[in-house]
Amino acid sequence: MPILSRMLNIMPYRCRYCVQGFKAMVHVSDEARKAGLFLTEMMKEQAEKTPVWEALARDDPIFVNGFGHGNEDTYTGNTETPIFTSTECDILSGRIVYLQSCLTAIGLGPAVISIGGIAYGGYKVAWTWITTDFTADPYEEWYAEGFFRSSNEFPIALIQGGTVRVAKERCIEQYNSWINIWETTRSDDPQAAAVIKWLIYDRDGLAVLGNEDAAIVAIGIPTIMQVEVSPPPRLRAREPFTFSGALTDTGGNPLPGKSVNLVINGTIATTTTDGTGRWAFPDMGLDAGIYLIYVEFRGDEVYAPGRTISYKVDVGPSAIQVTVPPPSEVGVNEHFSFGGVLSDVITGAGLPSKEVNLWDGTTLVSTTTTDADGRWLLDVVFDVAKRVTLFAEFPGDPEFHKSSTPNYRVRVGKPPYFGKDTIGKFTGNLKGTLAGSIFTAPESGRATAIIAYQQWFYRGWNKCAIYRVLRPPTHDDPGDVRLIGVTEERQWKAYPEGREGWMEYLFPDPPPIQAGERYMLVQWAKEELGSDDNFKFGPWDGNWYQKDLDYNDFPDPFVPYSIQGTGLISVYCEYIPEILPEHTLKVESSPISGVPVKVDDTSIGVTPTTKKLIEGAHKVEVPDEVET
Amino acid sequence: MRRLPKGEETLPIVEVEGRFLTPQELAREHLRAILALPEIRVSDELLIERVRRRIAQGREPTIYRLGFPMVLTPVEQLRHMEMRDEIGIQLIEAERKLLEEELTILRGG
Numbered sequence: 012m013p014i015l016s017r018m019l020n021i022m023p024y025r026c027r028y029c030v031q032g033f034k035a036m037v038h039v040s041d042e043a044r045k046a047g048l049f050l051t052e053m054m055k056e057q058a059e060k061t062p063v064w065e066a067l068a069r070d071d072p073i074f075v076n077g078f079g080h081g082n083e084d085t086y087t088g089n090t091e092t093p094i095f096t097s098t099e100c101d102i103l104s105g106r107i108v109y110l111q112s113c114l115t116a117i118g119l120g121p122a123v124i125s126i127g128g129i130a131y132g133g134y135k136v137a138w139t140w141i142t143t144d145f146t147a148d149p150y151e152e153w154y155a156e157g158f159f160r161s162s163n164e165f166p167i168a169l170i171q172g173g174t175v176r177v178a179k180e181r182c183i184e185q186y187n188s189w190i191n192i193w194e195t196t197r198s199d200d201p202q203a204a205a206v207i208k209w210l211i212y213d214r215d216g217l218a219v220l221g222n223e224d225a226a227i228v229a230i231g232i233p234t235i236m237q238v239e240v241s242p243p244p245r246l247r248a249r250e251p252f253t254f255s256g257a258l259t260d261t262g263g264n265p266l267p268g269k270s271v272n273l274v275i276n277g278t279i280a281t282t283t284t285d286g287t288g289r290w291a292f293p294d295m296g297l298d299a300g301i302y303l304i305y306v307e308f309r310g311d312e313v314y315a316p317g318r319t320i321s322y323k324v325d326v327g328p329s330a331i332q333v334t335v336p337p338p339s340e341v342g343v344n345e346h347f348s349f350g351g352v353l354s355d356v357i358t359g360a361g362l363p364s365k366e367v368n369l370w371d372g373t374t375l376v377s378t379t380t381t382d383a384d385g386r387w388l389l390d391v392v393f394d395v396a397k398r399v400t401l402f403a404e405f406p407g408d409p410e411f412h413k414s415s416t417p418n419y420r421v422r423v424g425k426p427p428y429f430g431k432d433t434i435g436k437f438t439g440n441l442k443g444t445l446a447g448s449i450f451t452a453p454e455s456g457r458a459t460a461i462i463a464y465q466q467w468f469y470r471g472w473n474k475c476a477i478y479r480v481l482r483p484p485t486h487d488d489p490g491d492v493r494l495i496g497v498t499e500e501r502q503w504k505a506y507p508e509g510r511e512g513w514m515e516y517l518f519p520d521p522p523p524i525q526a527g528e529r530y531m532l533v534q535w536a537k538e539e540l541g542s543d544d545n546f547k548f549g550p551w552d553g554n555w556y557q558k559d560l561d562y563n564d565f566p567d568p569f570v571p572y573s574i575q576g577t578g579l580i581s582v583y584c585e586y587i588p589e590i591l592p593e594h595t596l597k598v599e600s601s602p603i604s605g606v607p608v609k610v611d612d613t614s615i616g617v618t619p620t621t622k623k624l625i626e627g628a629h630k631v632e633v634p635d636e637v638e639t
Numbered sequence: 640m641r642r643l644p645k646g647e648e649t650l651p652i653v654e655v656e657g658r659f660l661t662p663q664e665l666a667r668e669h670l671r672a673i674l675a676l677p678e679i680r681v682s683d684e685l686l687i688e689r690v691r692r693r694i695a696q697g698r699e700p701t702i703y704r705l706g707f708p709m710v711l712t713p714v715e716q717l718r719h720m721e722m723r724d725e726i727g728i729q730l731i732e733a734e735r736k737l738l739e740e741e742l743t744i745l746r747g748g
Contacts, residue, residue: 028703080705113706137704137729154700194641194744201698203644208737209702215736 013073013105014309015229016316017049018170019066021077023058023089027145032078032111034148035159039076042167047233047261049307049318058088067102069274073129074107074227076166081112084119091472091537097122104128107175107227111162113137116218129225130175132165132182136216139209141202154202157189157210165217169227176223186214229310233261234317236271236308239289241322245357248299248327248410255291256319258284258308265289271308276300299327299412328356329411331367331403335388336419343396343424350388351416353381353405361385368406371399372519395587396424398460398515420515426460429453430532430583434464435547437577441465441473445558445569446546447533448580449480455625456588457521458496463534464581466511466545467503471538474500475516476565477584479628480529481611484556484571491612492531494567495628496522503544511545523591523627524584532582533569537562549578591625598622598631606637641744646698650689652679652738652745659685662745674746686734687720 020043022036023029033054043050051070053063058079067075077094080087084097095103095110097118104127110119116133123131140158142149149155164185168178190210193203200206238256246252254273258266265288273280273292284290290306302324310316335350349369353362361384369376369389381387393399399421407413430450439446461475475498484490498516524530533556536544548555555578556571600606600618607617609632615622618633643662651659653673662670673679693699699713708726711719719727720734 026709028705028709032705078705080709082706111705113704137706139702139704141700141702190740191641193644198642198644200644201646201696202700204647204693204698204737204741205700205702207644207740208733211736211740212733 014049014071014316015073015227016047016310017051017070017072018043018074018076018166018227019051019053019063019070019072021058021063021075021079021088021094022052022054023079023087024055025089029079029089031142031145031147031149031155031159035150035163036076036078037148038150039163039166039170042170046170046172046228047235047315047317048170048228049316051321053088056089058094059090060088060092060094063088063094064102069276072106074109074166074169075103076109078111081110081115081119083114083117084122086110086112086115086119095119095123100128101126107131107169107221107225109133109165109169109178111138116216116220120218120220124221128221130219130221130223132175132179132217132219134213134216135218136212138162138213138216140213141206141209154206157186157192157206158213161185161189161210161213172226172228174224174226175219175221179217179219179223182217183214186210186217190214229315231310231315232313234266234308234310234314235259235261236306236317236319238306238319240291242295242304242324244322244324245328246297246324246326247357249296250326251294251296253291253293254295254304254306254322255289255293256306257288258290258317259288260314266308266314269308269311269314271306273304273306275304276302297324297326298409299407301325301412325356325412327409327411329362329405329407329414330354330356331405331414331416333403333416337391337401337421339420340422341393341424344392344394346390346392348388349391349401349403349419350386351403353385353387353414355411362405362411365405365408365411368404370402370404372517376401393423396426397587398422398426398517398585400517426585427454427456427588428462428583428585429530431552431579431581432462432583433581435549435578435581437547437549438466438545439548439555439580441534441536441544441546442538443559443561445533445535445560445566446555446580447478447531447569448548448553448555448582449483449529449531450579450584451529452524452526452584452586454526454588455591456524456586458518458524458584458586459521460518460585461498461516461532461534462513462583462585463516463532464511464513464547465503465534466509466543466547467505468509468543469538470502470504471536471544472500472502472562473514473516473534473536473544474498475532475534475582477518477522477524478531478533478569480531481630483529484574486574489570491630492569492571493628493630494565494569495530496520497565509543521587523589523625524586525591525625525627530584531556531569532580532584533565534580534582535562535565547581548575551576551578553579555580591627593623593625596622596624596629596631598633600633603637603639606633608633643741643744646693646696647741649696650692651685652681652742654682654685659688670745674742679742681735681738683720683723683731686731686738687717689738690717690720690730690734
């Protein structure tokens with residue numbers, strides 16, 4: 012059951028819009044602290060799905076307040092991965108939610124209420140504002156302040172003890188008062204009409220669902236949890252430390268005999284305050300790891316809950332540094348070195364006799380042990396031409412927690428490929444467009460990467476996919492093009508100058524390809540902030556296929572919207588040759604037999620029947636109805 | 640005292656016999672009669688024209704949104720309105736509400 016007088020603020024910081032929202036959210040946090048609420052702030056990289064859900068499960072706040080991008084069914088934080096969606100929001104059951112985001116009151120809001128959320132405040136429009144300085148605190152920016160102060164009034168009213176209904180009324184009233192300001196004292200400003208227009212738009216876009224009589228603040232005398240001795244930010248493993256303080260009311264009067272909890276990464280220890288209201292957790296010791304520690308009083312019939320701030324404690328921190336980076340290109344069977352130093356962050360000393368593992372993505376390549384000075388050196392060799400993503404990792408032990416190097420992309424040899432490896436003359440735009448060309452695999456194996464020539468302006472994301480072409484699309488026939496593999500997604504940044512080049516996209520799960528079969532290599536992009544991302548094609552050496560579609564999961568099958576005869580796209584697929592295993596397909600039917608079966612548009616007889624097939628995607632067809 | 644934001648008096652508020660008329664262009668008695676009507680219907684074209692003129696006067700700024708597209712310059716706003724796509728319809732309705740607000744001010748409300 013979510014706990015009253017607790018709230019969680021989601022404060023992303025990933026783009027300039029979020030930065031301004033972040034600064035506005037700080038004012039909400041200030042109000043929460045002033046009111047003595049138990050506040051969890053999920054800032055910057057913490058404003059993502061996993062940390063937010065973990066914090067909700069751990070701290071169980073009644074109120075969730077967030078700023079960020081969104082659409083009808085999705086609310087995102089510091090990355091594009093949604094924090095809440097209409098189908099994944101059960102963690103909000105029993106809570107009151109306010110999201111300053113676009114359109115979420117249309118789908119996400121009703122979904123929250125349907126899974127047991129108490130109330131939901133949000134917007135059924137794209138929340139819009141005007142500003143001239145994204146770096147400014149919006150409370151001090153001439154045009155932005157009315158927008159952000161008005162929206163913030165909703166959570167602030169709740170923090171100050173109002174019901175959801177009061178919060179809605181105060182929020183609307185705040186919008187109205189700013190509209191009035193721009194119609195009176197600021198009406199000579201050239202942008203006044205536009206400011207009024209968008210304040211009205213946001214005001215009328217506010218939607219509140221659920222129980223409007225609900226509130227977030229517990230009834231009772233407010234309490235203060237004072238800290239006398241706080242945990243240090245860094246400790247050696249099992250190094251003793253003490254966390255102590257006192258519980259008082261707001262008048263400073265001690266509260267003796269109260270049960271208080273020490274919470275360490277969700278695990279709770281309990282003690283009781285002494286005659287002077289003091290509490291202490293002495294001689295604590297922790298294994299290596301990163302911990303979030305606080306002490307809380309959960310409240311009783313007379314007193315409201317209180318808690319300390321959260322302290323982040325890094326126990327047994329280690330650092331792995333690279334002194335010998337791997338080369339970006341090596342030959343097949345050519346040895347190369349990858350090395351560095353593993354050290355104790357507190358003393359700076361090297362850590363001897365520690366295991367260091369070399370990984371290629373999720374595959375363990377080799378292992379070594381640090382020397383007396385903490386140095387490690389890996390001798391690496393690959394016997395197959397391919398691209399690898401290498402990093403070294405100390406896996407951690409009870410004394411020191413794990414640390415790892417950055418990723419290094421290495422091309423081993425020149426992997427065989429099929430496709431087009433020359434730069435096309437013409438330029439196409441990938442904005443909201445899937446674009447691909449069809450090529451034939453010369454031999455069987457597993458596709459390891461798609462390499463595409465692209466141009467980037469500002470910032471966005473790309474990913475690629477490979478489709479098996481069972482029947483190529485024509486102007487009269489959508490064809491039959493089936494998805495068999497999706498690459499990693501990569502972010503690009505090119506600001507202020509654009510850049511271009513061949514970009515590699517690795518398959519985390521390399522799909523099988525067969526000699527002589529046709530495959531469509533498709534790329535897709537999501538640009539941010541009016542960015543652009545282009546591909547190259549042509550001239551006049553084949554077709555490219557296109558479909559306008561908002562960036563999401565790759566469609567299966569791929570049905571192109573148009574076929575352009577102006578040229579092949581500059582994209583190719585690298586693979587590792589391999590004799591693919593055969594599997595036996597067995598098709599039976601009941602209660603009748605003799606049903607005709609087709610595999611990849613070719614008859615394989617009638618049921619019961621079998622067919623040996625090479626591993627990969629195949630199309631099996633039986634008629635919907637048969638005559639008996 | 641609420642008043643029309645500066646420059647808004649130069650934008651049309653009503654269409655009469657195919658002409659878009661501003662408060663300045665309407666004779667005072669005509670303006671009073673129009674404002675006395677319980678409802679003034681305005682076309683999308685009139686609303687688009689208001690934005691076009693406001694842009695020409697440098698009074699329609701770039702707007703920022705928490706959804707895609709996250710930024711709309713004045714020219715992009717106008718293009719969406721002229722195309723009457725999903726975003727354009729939102730922009731037209733926003734302008735309609737602003738005009739309703741301004742008519743309330745003109746009525747002395």
